Amino acid sequence: MIENKRTNDPEGVRRRIIDAAYDAFVTQGYLATGMLELRERAFVSGGAMAHHFPAKRDLGLAVIRDRVAAAVRQTWIEPLRRCADAPTAIDLIFEAFIGELTQKDRVSGCPLNNMAMEVSQFDAEMRALTSAVFGDWHEALSAKFAADMEEKRAVGINPGRIATLVIAAYSGAMTMAKTSQDVGPLRDCRAELAALLAANYSRP
Known part of the structure; x- marks a missing residue:
C-alpha cells in the first residue's frame, strides 16, 4: 500500500526511499528497477517520491553517495x-x-x-x-x-x-x-x- 498521508519527517521519507532503492539496485539491478516499484517498496506517494527524487538518476546518485x-x-x-x-x-x-x-x-x-x-x-x-x-x-x-x-x-x-x-x-x-x-x-x-x-x- 502506498502512503498518501502527509508526513512531518521528510528526512525519514528520504532515507526510506534510498534504503528501498539500495536493496533493489543491489539485488536486481539499477536498470531493471522502476520508480513505481520503488514507490511501493518504500511505501511513499508519487508526490513524495517526486519531491525527493524527480528522476531515477537522482536516486541512483543518492544511493551511491549515501549507501x-x-x-x-x-x-x-x-x-x-x-x-x-x-x-x-x-x-x-x-x-x-x-x-x-x-x-x-x-x-x-x-x-x-x-x-x-x-x-x-x-x-x-x-x-x-x-x-x-x-x-x-x-x-x-x-x-x-x-x-x-x-x-x-x-x-x-x-x-x-x-x-x-x-x-x-x-x-x-x-x-x-x-x-x-x-x-x-x-x-x-x-x-x-x-x-x-x-x-x-x-x-x-
Whole structure:
C-alpha cells in the first residue's frame, strides 16, 4: 500500500526511499528497477517520491553517495584502520563476508561493483561517483600497506599495486560467487591472498 498521508519527517521519507532503492539496485539491478516499484517498496506517494527524487538518476546518485560509499567504509575502510596490519584486516573482512553470505544463503554481489558495471558506461556523473568510492577504497588499502612497510612488517611490496590486486581479486571473486550462488570463489581468494601476503610479511 502506498502512503498518501502527509508526513512531518521528510528526512525519514528520504532515507526510506534510498534504503528501498539500495536493496533493489543491489539485488536486481539499477536498470531493471522502476520508480513505481520503488514507490511501493518504500511505501511513499508519487508526490513524495517526486519531491525527493524527480528522476531515477537522482536516486541512483543518492544511493551511491549515501549507501554504497558507506558500505565500503563500513566493510573495508574501517576494519583496515582498526587492525594491526593489512593481511589481518583483509583476512577478517573475507571471513566476515563468507560467514554473512553463507548464513543468508544468497549472494547479491558487491554493491559498488554492481552499480559501477551498470551505470559507468552511460552516465558520467555516476561513473565519477563510483570511481571516487573505488579511489577511497584503494587509498585506504595503499595507506595500510605503506604503513606496514614503514613499520618493517612487510618488505618488497608496492602498496598501490598490491591494493589494486586485492580490490580486483575481491571484486572478481564476489562476481563469480554471485554468478554461481556459491561462496567458494571467495574462500579461494581469501586463501590465496593470505598466502601471497604471508610471503612478504614477517610474523613474530
